[in-house]
Amino acid sequence: MKDLRIAEDIRDASTLPADIYRDPELYRQQVERVFARSWQLASWNDPTPERETAAPLTLLPRCLDEPLLVTHDASGTRHLLSNVCTHRGNMLVDTACTMRSIRCRYHGRRFGLDGRFAHMPEFEEARGFPSPTDDLPRVPSARLGPLLFAGIRPAQSFESWLGPLAERFAFVPWDRLKVDEERHYEVDAHWALYCDNYLEGFHIPFVHASLADGLDYGEYSTETFEWGSLQVGIGKEGEDLLDLPASHPDHGRNVAALYAFLFPSTMINVYGWGVSINAVQPLGPNRTRIVFLSLVSDASRRSRGVGADLHRVEMEDEAIVESVQRGVRSRLYHRGRFSPSREIGVHHFHRLLGRSMIDEER
Template structure:
């Protein structure tokens, strides 16, 4: 629940969704208020699907991947039947973390006191437990987490009150066809720590308005005049053709597709390459951004140097984004700013995201 002294964060004026031509941006306090940050963890991130990893990152029996969803630790596992399953990464003894037990492929073992679980979540073994009374192993199995796989990407949710994954991703598969993201191979993961609220980073991603000023190199790559933003119920798409000049991207033809899936995931799709960005809230004024890279022919592109060039180019763009986002965070916390306005032509994506936030906050308040 929100603290009483912060209830004015959710005034009717702040939650009202006006047409973009008249709308104001969300209040500056939403970018640094501790009570709102806690509210988001409980009512937003626990109530929406979160991207975890790609199937080929856990391709072999016993492979696992761990993450956190709104501070809830989760482990994804490839079982003996080659299925993908997920559990809260929490031992039912005293809350310790789990990992695949050494010498096995599918037995999970608590890294605190050694309790072991089978890959169906059932409790298998307990050291030094023979004197305990009124205890049934069936009551102490791992808590499952719901997962779904789309185009090779694994999503998890810990609350069934969320929209269905199909509604979040509706239309994307058809739009990017014949590209199949499930055919791409995982290459690497890079993490950036950013001194800004997670929404600052999302706002920045959702508009090309800043490209000519902040990213001059990117402006030379994309045809900014043809840069378009489209919005759907739970996601938005920014896309642009490449300029005619030769580049490591334009040589294969096609377009750049920049998808945002509410509340905090991006799919950057270019010919032969996928970059997944996940924006993870850390504190009211800090976030981390996880970049995961996938390619259609890792070995050949690694030998040619294309992957190194791509990651280096993306890294330079990211450093520019980090610098401006951190500067914006300072501006949002200053006495000089509270709410701004939107460019109807260039900031449809930001308006769409902030409108979804308002609607989700309103629903959460009504339920709380």
């Protein structure tokens, strides 16, 4: 499809064409070219904390629907593996349990908890067997505190995905955090419309009266980096602020919230009370689930500041995003232009999304 190359200079650029949000064939391409090749939140509570355990996990249910297996071996090392037998494709583990090895119940193939092929009956005469292709495929994974990220064939390393956020978020006590609250929202809109809306503070004065009271719109800033962007919300006088250490790049600014976006669909928000995550998961061309997690580091500040009433902000965002979904179905709407001062994050996202959909080599 043409028109997916978005001009580098925002002053010349137009948005992605509306077909991106409404065409079922383009949606299928996004699942394979974007979601199967990126880092995704896979789990937020370790399903196998004990040694010699295995638990099934589906990466992006109803989107990738990829059956995976989290194991902890006898030495305590965690592995993320395919949950599909390398013989004829049977599913291996249905429920979390303790086990010394993984045994397929179809024809008895056995694997170690590290995924290595161990034994197969009736294969003595097979030539060139076993080979590495008989091991369970290993899936790239990485942790941020209790959050487990995984990618089927991620286009970059986890470190380059995080990029400058590693330094920006170094003050967050990731290893002390746990998920205190989990909510799932479903929106009647394409996943990228939800992301577009997240990526600008332009709509705050129009859509979020409560946020507009706390944030200094004039000082609100957006930075982009290779795989994402960061919006820095500056608090008005008297607002609850982040305690940033002297070494932090934003030390000295009145930061009330950091809103980080990682392509294609992970949002990490830092407030005075802790961290919230929005993991955006496509369910279809115009249906999206948002897994919304709160990780509280200071409960006494939970009801203060711009991160106090996230449910209300979410409802306001969902209403506008569903309204846009109805709008982009119009035969009379094709594409728009960007505000060079206020839509830097959206422009960067459209460039990344357009490029991922064209570049089949990635």
